Amino acid sequence: MRAHLLTILATTLALTACGDEFGEDDTTSSTGTTLPSGTGASGGSGATGGEPSSGGSGGVPAGTGGSGGVPIDYHHDITVVDQHATPIANAPLVINGADGKVIDTGMTDANGQATLEIPEGGSISAFWETPTAHTVDVVHQPPVGAPITLFVKSDEPAMPAPTDFNFYVYGYPANTYSVTGYNGCNTGTLEYDGSFETSVEMTDEGCSSGATEDFLFVARAANQSILGWLLLEDEPTNPGNSGGQELGISGGEPVLATSVEIGGGDNDVPFGLVSVTAELAGVRYDDVRTAQNIDDFPLIRDMDVPDLTGAIYTTLLFALYENTAQSSKGVALTRVGDLPPSLTFDLATATAATLAPVDNTDGERPKLTWEVDGNASIDVASIILRWNIAGDAYSYRARVPADVDTFQVLEIPDALAPFRPTVDGGDDEEAVYLWVDSTAVDGYVEGVSFDPDAKPPAGTHYSGTSSQSPP
DSSP: OOHHHHHHHHHHHGGGSOOOTTOOOOOSOOBOOOOOOOTTBSSGGGOOSOSOOOOOTTSOOOOSOSGGGOOOOOEEEEEEEOTTSOBOTTOEEEEEOTTSOEEEEEEOOTTSEEEEEOOTTOEEEEEEEETTEEEEEEEESOOTTOOEEEEOOOOOOOOOOOEEEEEEEEEOOTTOOEEEEEOSSOEEEEEOSSSOOSEEEEEOTTTOOSSEEEEEEEEEOTTSOEEEEEEEEEEEOOSEEEEEEEEEOOSOOOEEEEEEEEESOOTTEEEEEEEEEEEETTEEEEEEEEEEEEOSSSEEEEEEEEOOTTOEEEEEEEEEEEEOSSEEEEEEEEEEESOOSEEEEEGGGOOEEEEOOOBOSSTTSOEEEEEEESSOOOSEEEEEEEEEETTEEEEEEEEEETTOOEEEOOOOOGGGGGGSOOTTOSSSOOEEEEEEEEEOOTTSSTTBOOOTTSOOOSEEEEEEEEEEOOO
16 A cells, blocks of 8 residues: 555544644644734734724725625634644734735734634634644635634643553453453554463553553454453553553453444445544544455444443544545545444445645645535535645645635745745655545534544544645
8 A cells, every 4th residue: 555545544534533633743842923913903912802903904894795784794703722722822813815815914812812804705824833843724714703713733742751561461251362452542462372471562652641541451252353351440650661460351341333334336446444443531442444455345344342331432434445656535434422233334425525636836825626526515625735844744724615626825924934835845745635524413513613633523424535745
């Protein structure tokens, strides 16, 4: 599989977990970018947001086309948060008109908020940088007056030194073939070879956040069915090595069973994936099954997972239609909440999308065009551009309405020139991603205040992903 399979899977799997769309974490402090405050925005230069602006040379005058002659109020309440929902103070904001040109600027206050006027058909962007990353989040053509939340990537706190754990399995059900351990972000597996003489080795690197860790251990038969499981809570961490811990899995612990099916495909589906994830406090359990060159439909997988009281279950069915050196295309069904006894994904009616090659006629403002096929309508689309310069990660994301099928990167002021996309430049592979989502979940889109990188709310979601990279 080429790199595009990995990238489109990463984009799709971001729908099933709180994703990180903006590159590698760093542990140094964030710094805002200084931008002159606009003449038509409140919240600039640390001022408190919320007071409507009177316009000005760069401002947006209130409209007069409302019903009965009542002026249209183009003010929007803006909030900028990071991946942990922490408000971001002093985040530069830029307003662009319908033609993509800059017409105003502003800045969030100490609470990460501002009130700005956005013309009909216009856009708003939030900018944020850390020592190793530049991120831009755009909402394009928001509904008039709708509150807007913009999401940027800030620094992650320094993680504690990792602990390596060794778990010795002294008791296990008959016919056990393997025992796998899970914590918040890692797994460790020990296969049975007449006896379990060695340990299940685990680490909490990348997910340790406290003095204790939780673990889930699952005993499986050779056919991958679950024979038993053990939830080990509040295991003390100890930077370095924790020593040994003995485990006994009795067998017969309750499980939930589901039958998932991908149907309606043809001979052009080179890759399929089904997975079930259970998340409970500090434990994340994953069962992933894949298939290559699917030409025998329906693809059915019977799966079982530990019945963990209070867990949130996510079921993902994914099919990759296209995977070349320069492009990829896939469709997915994601269900969040409970685990249904069966779930079917009909590829014949999937929400598929195709991203055309990037138009770089205007080098600083690449233009992207796409089309959505399939029978399902979409609710929202998200365009993501990623590139790297001298080891620093850059990301530019735009959320656009469902009826839009083209987007040109907006004009960025000279004061924020480092954020301008360089789809034809950079020292690492650049990529452009499209994600479209169709859902019947009430209130999911909520205007423009949702984060495509985060786990979707409970319900069933249909999505299509497509990507392009330069030759």
